Amino acid sequence: MQTEEMNLYRDMTIRVLTKEVAPFYEAWESDGQMPRRLWNTLGAAGLLGVDMPECYGAAEVSFDVAQMVLEEISRMGFGGLASGLNIHANIVMPYILTYGSDEQKQQWLPDLISGNAVGAIAMTEPGAGSDLAAIRTRAVRQGDSWFINGSKIFITNGLHADVVIVCAKTDQQAGAKGISLFLVDTRMPGFSRGPGIKKIGQHASDTVELFFDDLLIPHNALLGEENCGFAYLMQELPRERLGVATQAVGSAEGALALTLDYVQQRKAFGKSIADFQNTRFKLAEIKTRIEICKAYLNQCMRLYQAGQMNSHEASILKLSSTEMQCWVVDQCLQLFGGYGYTQEYPISRFYLDARVQTLYAGTSEIMKEVIARGMINKRETK
Structure with missing residues (x-):
């Protein structure tokens, strides 16, 4: 739908990409990652989570505008950036907005929208892709905390991520119905990242393996209800x-x-x-x-x-x-x-x-x- 709002955002998006991305993208492709500061640049330009609520610092424009931003990035040939932004703004933010507590929303959404935090989601494992019931990453409740052990692979934004939505088994006997989601602060002890995975394409999109070794997180890091992941x-x-x-x-x-x-x-x-x-x-x-x-x-x-x-x-x-x-x-x-x-x-x-x-x-x-x-x-x- 072509509206005045859409046209204004399209022009702004193209200007930002032309100035802040196009001159440097080949170098980022060679480096195998985009610089961390790019997220702050995109946040300052208002291109991260544009359809998120205004109370968290976003513009709260229509969903059409959010999709248009993604379309323009893709049209200009920045496939790695498009995938990273899709994960950050089109997946991580809506999960937190829809299932997060007020405390979780206040903790993460303003920083994700500004680019002060980068988001990722971790589902795929070395031995489990589309079959989520087969994941082996476990989260065990101990008092008011959870211990997470396992690993994830092919995680977009994994190198720069400050918060990762981690998919883990909390009921080992319940198959897919025993999965829960957790908001993992990557500064916590027990969290680590592997080196960047070399891919045939989307080189500027950093993709890594993540490891959880007795990662201790508080109970309030659970996203939504237990076993509803x-x-x-x-x-x-x-x-x-x-x-x-x-x-x-x-x-x-x-x-x-x-x-x-x-x-x-x-x-x-x-x-x-x-x-x-x-x-x-x-x-x-x-x-x-x-x-x-x-x-x-x-x-x-x-x-x-x-x-x-x-x-x-x-x-x-x-x-x-x-x-x-x-x-x-x-x-x-x-x-x-x-x-x-x-x-x-x-x-x-x-x-x-x-x-x-x-x-x-x-x-x-x-x-x-x-x-x-x-x-x-x-x-x-x-």
């Missing part, structure tokens, strides 16, 4: 997958813009590549797939804002948008020819950054299983 995770999936889909659409649009510019300038056999029918047909296919996904994304955003979006729709959105993104950037890179395979041209970063989108927040295979299960169960109840 899995239910919370399922309830928050629609927003998480909306964020991933927004990244997918924004990135696909950015890749198409680069390609349109290139094919009109590049010459072959005495004419521009854009004059060849194959190029024109391919561009038409790309545009069509993006627009179809964007339409469904907008539909899901309306459902989400009305409190009507379910996991079935979120899975369809996540599957379709991320598969579209991977196809689009592959087709765009092909139109660049050999230059697309070089780091000199940004299309190569769009290509590499896209690959993880069908893996995190639920693999494409898991999405298909959820979608099919919903179809079959719906048919059986008729």
Whole structure:
């Protein structure tokens, strides 16, 4: 929805990214992480948690604006930053706002919004990905405290995180129903981080393994109710997958813009590549797939804002948008020819950054299983 508020925030977002991110992003990609101060810069510019309540220091604008910020970051080719911001502002903050106590909200939300604190969420383990019931990280209650032992892997923002939402087993016999969530202050003894994990894409997004060795935290670090963690995770999936889909659409649009510019300038056999029918047909296919996904994304955003979006729709959105993104950037890179395979041209970063989108927040295979299960169960109840 194009409103005056949306246009103002879009202009501001582009200005901040152009000045504070674009000139340095290649260096951050080489370093394998963004500088910690960037979070303060984004917070000072009002780009972190823009839809959070004003009482915590945010602008309290619409959810559409929050998604637009993520879309613009993705469109400009900053995939690592987009993933980090999605975790920080689109996942961690809503969890705390929805399930946190007043004390937890006051402790963390103002600092997350200002960038004085960085947030991460820790679910995946070396032996447990989408199957959360198989996690081995344990939290044992002792008096007014909890002892946490275990490890997590592939944690975005893990290197800079000041607070981590940790998913741990609190009832070993209850499977997924024995999971709880904890707000872990990373300054606590017993918390440690591994070195940055080297990835094929999204290099600027720091990704690490986290370790908990008799980590002692107070009882009030429990987020929400004990043994309700899995239910919370399922309830928050629609927003998480909306964020991933927004990244997918924004990135696909950015890749198409680069390609349109290139094919009109590049010459072959005495004419521009854009004059060849194959190029024109391919561009038409790309545009069509993006627009179809964007339409469904907008539909899901309306459902989400009305409190009507379910996991079935979120899975369809996540599957379709991320598969579209991977196809689009592959087709765009092909139109660049050999230059697309070089780091000199940004299309190569769009290509590499896209690959993880069908893996995190639920693999494409898991999405298909959820979608099919919903179809079959719906048919059986008729």
